[in-house]
Amino acid sequence: MNPVQWLTVAVGNSDSSTPKSPEAVGGRPDAAHASLDALGPGNRGRVAWIDPTRQAELVQHGLIEGTVVRLESRAPFGGPVVLGIGRARLAIGRGLARAIRVERIPVERIT
Secondary structure: OOHHHHHHHHHOOOOOOOOOOHHHHOOOOOOOEEEHHHOOOOOEEEEEEEOOOOHHHHHOOOOOOOOEEEEEEEOOOOOOEEEEEOOEEEEEOHHHHHOEEEEEEOOOOOO
16 A cells, blocks of 8 residues: 555545445454455344444444344345345445445354
């Protein structure tokens, strides 16, 4: 990363369409935290981090840190993902899904 890129990230003036990583805003990278976009259909995760520039639009839909979400479906060709949040369903674009980091919740096996 060159000095201009570093300064842009540090000051927070980077392109808002590109989500800042947790490490760029003081968070710690963690293997347990994956992009919401990386979850497979049917998998669940607990929201661990949301890009600060995108939080306002997500709070209106009840998506905040600590919320458990389930990836219901993923549209083909980079289309939106559908999340289950409690009994509600929310469709969000892939770019927004990449701005959300989740802690994967293991799928319970039914025997």
